[in-house]
Amino acid sequence: DYPEQNCSKDWNKTVHGLKEKILRTKENVARALVWAQLGDCYVLTDEYKKSLYYYDLALSSELKDAKVTSRIYYNMGQIYERAGQLGIAISYYETSFELGDPTYLSPLKLALINHNLGEFALSNKWIGRLSKGYSQSELVRFIEGVNYFHMFRPNMIKGKVLGNLDEKSNSRALLNLALRMRNNVVVDDVKRDLSKLDLNFDLHLNFRNYLLNN
Numbered sequence: 001d002y003p004e005q006n007c008s009k010d011w012n013k014t015v016h017g018l019k020e021k022i023l024r025t026k027e028n029v030a031r032a033l034v035w036a037q038l039g040d041c042y043v044l045t046d047e048y049k050k051s052l053y054y055y056d057l058a059l060s061s062e063l064k065d066a067k068v069t070s071r072i073y074y075n076m077g078q079i080y081e082r083a084g085q086l087g088i089a090i091s092y093y094e095t096s097f098e099l100g101d102p103t104y105l106s107p108l109k110l111a112l113i114n115h116n117l118g119e120f121a122l123s124n125k126w127i128g129r130l131s132k133g134y135s136q137s138e139l140v141r142f143i144e145g146v147n148y149f150h151m152f153r154p155n156m157i158k159g160k161v162l163g164n165l166d167e168k169s170n171s172r173a174l175l176n177l178a179l180r181m182r183n184n185v186v187v188d189d190v191k192r193d194l195s196k197l198d199l200n201f202d203l204h205l206n207f208r209n210y211l212l213n214n
Contacts, residue, residue, distance in 0.1 A: 007040070007044050011041065011044065014041060015041050015042075018034050018037055018041070019038070022034050022035070029061065029065075031061065032057070032058040032061035032063035032068075033058070033063070035054045035055070035057040035058040035061070036054070036055065036063075036071070036072055039052070039054035039055040039058065039072065039075065042054065043075055043078075043079070048079045048083070051075070051076075051079060052076065052079060055075065055076055058072060059072060067099075067100070067102060069099055070095075070096045070101045070102070070106075071096075071101075073092045073093070073095045073096035073106075074093065074101060074103075074106050077089045077090075077091075077093040077096060077106065081109070081113070086113060086117070089109075089113070090113060093106040093109045093110050094106070097110070104130055107126045107127075108133075108134065108140070110123075110126040111123045111124075111126035111127045111130065111140070115143055115146070118150075120150045120151050121147070121151060123143065124144055124147045124148070124151075136164075138165060138166070138171050139171075141161055141165055142161075142174075142175070142203060143203065144161055145161035145162070146178075148160075149175070149178050149179075154182060154183075157175055157178075157179060158179070162175060162176070170197055170198075170199055170204050174194075174208060174211075177190050177193055177194055177211065178207070178211055191212055195212070
């Protein structure tokens with residue numbers, strides 16, 4: 001089993017205990033689980049070289065637990081994403097997904113990265129694989145709608161996305177205003193309505209800025 005190690009409560013004590021456990025553990029799979037837990041702990045302190053070192057040890061062992069290896073690949077993807085190495089990050093997220101990522105965070109990451117890269121069709125492909133994990137997520141539906149907007153597919157926004165968003169949500173308001181702008185409604189009126197929206201999330205703010213400046 002792969003117990004959660006809450007390093008945030010007493011990081012030094014937890015890490016010291018795990019390293020002592022390594023010295024007492026002879027069986028390869030058990031050692032791999034401890035290495036994976038050490039990798040998790042070093043992620044919390046942003047010591048990514050140490051995290052990768054322990055993750056590599058875990059993956060190079062006889063570890064065959066798909067849930068654990070999926071988690072390791074996901075965490076490695078995050079490390080490389082934070083370092084700006086998106087190609088490597090994408091590869092690790094894809095591997096995490098292929099191993100059956102039970103959290104569905106890997107396809108969410110892949111949808112977001114491809115959205116930010118302007119790969120809108122690929123982003124929506126990953127959103128399609130999120131249906132089990134985040135079927136009711138406003139964030140996921142909004143990203144899907146913005147992708148369709150950039151792909152010039154307004155009918156998909158109307159028929160697939162808007163109906164799954166709360167009528168009073170900022171996500172729905174933004175997408176409706178985007179459609180009005182695309183339909184050549186008086187641009188100044190649309191921009192005035194956009195400016196009135198009280199937005200907090202970066203995805204909302206970024207899309208509004210895009211609409212206001214294009």
